[in-house]
Amino acid sequence: MVAQHATLRSKEEIMESLRKPEVITGSEILLRSLVLEDVECVFGYPGGAVLYIYDAMHGFSDFQHLLTRHEQGAIHAADGYARASGKVGVCIATSGPGATNLVTGIATAYMDSVPLVVITGNVATTLIGTDAFQEADITGITMPITKHSYLVRKAADLPRIIHEAFHIANTGRKGPVLIDIPKDVSAELALFEPVTEVNIRGYNPTVTPKKLQVDKMLKAISEAERPIVLAGGGVVYSGGHEELYEFIKKSGIPITTTLLGLGAFPSGEELWLGMPGMHGTYTANTAIQDADLLINIGARFDDRVTGKLSGFAPKAKIVHIDIDPAEIGKNVPTDIPIVGDVKTVLQMANKEVKYAEKADTWRAQLAASCKEKPYRYNDSEDELKPQWVIEMLYEESNGDAIVTTDVGQHQMWAAQYYKFNKPRSWVTSGGLGTMGFGFPSAIGAQMANPDRLVISINGDGGMQMCAQELAICAINNIPVKVVIINNQVLGMVRQWQEIIYDNRYSHIDLAGSPDFVKLAEAYGVRGFRATNKEDARAVWQEAMNHPGPAVVEFVVRKNENVYPMVTQGSTIDQMLMGDSE
Amino acid sequence: MMKRHTVAVLVNDQPGVLQRVSGLFGRRGFNIESITVGTSEEAGLSRMVIVTTGDDKTLEQVTKQLYKLIDVIKVVDLSANPMVGRELALIKVTAEPGARPEIMGVVETFRAAVVDIGTTSLMVQVVGDTDKIDAMIELMKPYGIRELSRTGVTAMVRGSAR
Numbered sequence: 001m002v003a004q005h006a007t008l009r010s011k012e013e014i015m016e017s018l019r020k021p022e023v024i025t026g027s028e029i030l031l032r033s034l035v036l037e038d039v040e041c042v043f044g045y046p047g048g049a050v051l052y053i054y055d056a057m058h059g060f061s062d063f064q065h066l067l068t069r070h071e072q073g074a075i076h077a078a079d080g081y082a083r084a085s086g087k088v089g090v091c092i093a094t095s096g097p098g099a100t101n102l103v104t105g106i107a108t109a110y111m112d113s114v115p116l117v118v119i120t121g122n123v124a125t126t127l128i129g130t131d132a133f134q135e136a137d138i139t140g141i142t143m144p145i146t147k148h149s150y151l152v153r154k155a156a157d158l159p160r161i162i163h164e165a166f167h168i169a170n171t172g173r174k175g176p177v178l179i180d181i182p183k184d185v186s187a188e189l190a191l192f193e194p195v196t197e198v199n200i201r202g203y204n205p206t207v208t209p210k211k212l213q214v215d216k217m218l219k220a221i222s223e224a225e226r227p228i229v230l231a232g233g234g235v236v237y238s239g240g241h242e243e244l245y246e247f248i249k250k251s252g253i254p255i256t257t258t259l260l261g262l263g264a265f266p267s268g269e270e271l272w273l274g275m276p277g278m279h280g281t282y283t284a285n286t287a288i289q290d291a292d293l294l295i296n297i298g299a300r301f302d303d304r305v306t307g308k309l310s311g312f313a314p315k316a317k318i319v320h321i322d323i324d325p326a327e328i329g330k331n332v333p334t335d336i337p338i339v340g341d342v343k344t345v346l347q348m349a350n351k352e353v354k355y356a357e358k359a360d361t362w363r364a365q366l367a368a369s370c371k372e373k374p375y376r377y378n379d380s381e382d383e384l385k386p387q388w389v390i391e392m393l394y395e396e397s398n399g400d401a402i403v404t405t406d407v408g409q410h411q412m413w414a415a416q417y418y419k420f421n422k423p424r425s426w427v428t429s430g431g432l433g434t435m436g437f438g439f440p441s442a443i444g445a446q447m448a449n450p451d452r453l454v455i456s457i458n459g460d461g462g463m464q465m466c467a468q469e470l471a472i473c474a475i476n477n478i479p480v481k482v483v484i485i486n487n488q489v490l491g492m493v494r495q496w497q498e499i500i501y502d503n504r505y506s507h508i509d510l511a512g513s514p515d516f517v518k519l520a521e522a523y524g525v526r527g528f529r530a531t532n533k534e535d536a537r538a539v540w541q542e543a544m545n546h547p548g549p550a551v552v553e554f555v556v557r558k559n560e561n562v563y564p565m566v567t568q569g570s571t572i573d574q575m576l577m578g579d580s581e
Numbered sequence: 582m583m584k585r586h587t588v589a590v591l592v593n594d595q596p597g598v599l600q601r602v603s604g605l606f607g608r609r610g611f612n613i614e615s616i617t618v619g620t621s622e623e624a625g626l627s628r629m630v631i632v633t634t635g636d637d638k639t640l641e642q643v644t645k646q647l648y649k650l651i652d653v654i655k656v657v658d659l660s661a662n663p664m665v666g667r668e669l670a671l672i673k674v675t676a677e678p679g680a681r682p683e684i685m686g687v688v689e690t691f692r693a694a695v696v697d698i699g700t701t702s703l704m705v706q707v708v709g710d711t712d713k714i715d716a717m718i719e720l721m722k723p724y725g726i727r728e729l730s731r732t733g734v735t736a737m738v739r740g741s742a743r
Contacts, residue, residue: 143601144608148651168651202593202654326645
């Protein structure tokens with residue numbers, strides 16, 4: 001299905017031959033180092049400053065290179081690859097505009113702690129600072145949105161820098177690392193010797209927590225009558241989902257998972273309350289407000305989760321487990337801080353955690369609330385409802401797909417109505433809220449998981465921000481199923497303008513969008529459209545039976561809103577419940 | 582409670598490290614009153630001394646955010662301990678020959694020094710804590726300050742503690 005990684009030599013043979021010290025160019029050092037970091041797939045776009053690198057890639061088959069049609073597509077694909085696999089995503093772009101086209105993608109990865117190594121070319125060291133053709137100070141531009149960055153001065157530094165970059169990207173609080181390689185450095189000859197150790201004096205993340213702090217948490221659990229766990233992306237990133245499951249099962253504490261934490265805990269479980277925050281469940285939000293103990297595991301108290309900060313979880317003792325000490329106490333004053341890797345912390349806690357005995361009434365109360373107030377919408381037989389479409393996708397895929405989304409209403413509906421049971425099955429831009437992310441990230445997710453079904457759910461707005469990548473799906477036969485929930489409008493903006501700006505609809509009409517079926521077919525991708533329930537299920541099944549990539553457009557009701565909704569400035573228990581009330 | 586803090590930051594002597602640190606202060610909304618950078622006792626490391634104002638929570642965030650920078654090795658709140666803080670100022674003051682003895686008197690009292698004499702001006706160098714420099718500047722104002730340049734504070738904890 002997916003284009004195969006060329007395997008002329010066995011992996012061990014390749015690795016062995018690459019480890020031999022040899023005098024080679026900076027570009028060859030780069031490629032060898034990437035292979036030694038176990039890179040299988042790189043997304044990129046060539047240009048003047050990376051010509052030596054691309055020249056070295058001519059006929060090179062030790063990893064696959066996918067030529068995207070925009071640098072933004074390349075970095076979002078690398079991001080989707082990283083989120084769906086846990087490995088470091090890699091992309092390459094040239095200097096100047098190539099590099100600046102990566103900026104949104106770098107910021108996206110930074111906000112959601114996604115490990116990327118971003119490689120940019122730059123003008124030759126002799127030209128840096130002269131406003132040379134296609135020169136941009138990309139290390140300066142990206143300083144606030146990278147975990148770290150390097151401007152390489154000599155080829156001999158490349159093996160160390162690349163090894164450090166992968167280490168920094170994928171340890172501690174993960175994040176994007178940028179390596180800027182001037183053109184002359186990529187051509188310079190140097191002795192390549194593989195680097196296998198890292199020694200970075202200023203970088204030593206705390207993995208193992210203080211036992212005393214964990215004990216304090218366990219004591220708090222034994223005393224709590226209304227405990228709740230708020231679990232976030234950190235659970236997924238640390239690979240701690242099994243430990244979380246054990247922790248919840250042993251302690252019997254009800255759990256809510258944030259947008260990025262969806263899949264960290266199986267949604268079918270009774271103790272799962274759904275997602276909290278702006279478009280979270282009634283039960284998760286009211287439970288947070290009533291709780292006497294809130295255990296945050298790998299989430300960062302984002303404003304979309306907390307609502308009005310001063311009124312957040314007013315009765316709760318706060319425990320916060322995070323690998324990044326700077327997150328603890330940043331937004332919410334914390335009673336029991338636990339700095340460490342989520343998986344390690346939970347392993348330690350699971351040895352001693354006891355069932356929260358005093359919380360029986362609370363558990364029963366929340367279970368009843370979940371039954372009484374689930375996500376709800378008024379279905380229609382005349383119009384296609386977006387929520388129904390997501391439910392249909394969930395049913396038809398047995399909840400087993402990797403789902404990527406763009407940003408807006410469809411993203412929230414996907415989060416609400418697709419029920420995730422496994423980690424790394426949900427790829428969405430949470431922190432930065434990047435439109436244009438949904439489709440290219442699915443390409444990366446599919447490259448990392450050739451055998452899984454990948455569904456990319458998009459709106460008609462965001463789809464047009466990176467639609468050009470349909471080309472690489474067609475050429476490489478990457479079988480992503482691209483869903484477009486078409487409501488002919490910028491739906492989330494429309495919703496805010498309706499509710500908060502008194503029906504003053506300003507510049508949200510997406511009239512003039514292309515015929516998405518024809519657009520797909522123009523790229524050589526199968527296109528489908530449905531406007532009612534019957535057709536919707538039928539065309540979806542047809543698209544699923546088609547072995548290659550497909551675009552499926554669902555034309556839905558224009559004025560549907562996402563509920564519940566917490567408006568900005570309100571506490572999270574003050575929810576608009578919408579027409580389902 | 583808003584307080585003035587003097588923070589020493591030991592950093593790798595790498596290109597761009599000043600930009601990383603000052604950029605962090607800027608984008609997180611932390612105020613910088615002064616910043617000085619120079620070599621430290623260890624080759625390859627520089628020491629920055631930053632004077633910032635904020636409450637204890639701000640200082641905690643400043644410290645934690647600084648530690649997230651890979652090039653930052655150590656952050657010390659010098660002002661949490663008895664410390665010596667010093668800065669140097671050069672003041673070019675208008676001084677016709679007749680006014681000079683009076684200015685020299687002030688300079689002597691402050692244990693400052695005249696480091697250059699022009700036809701109608703004197704350049705005064707004064708070293709001390711921020712209050713002393715402020716006082717010196719006040720006293721020079723009546724004569725007419727033509728140009729003023731201050732280094733910002735560098736500082737160290739007293740005693741044998743590192």
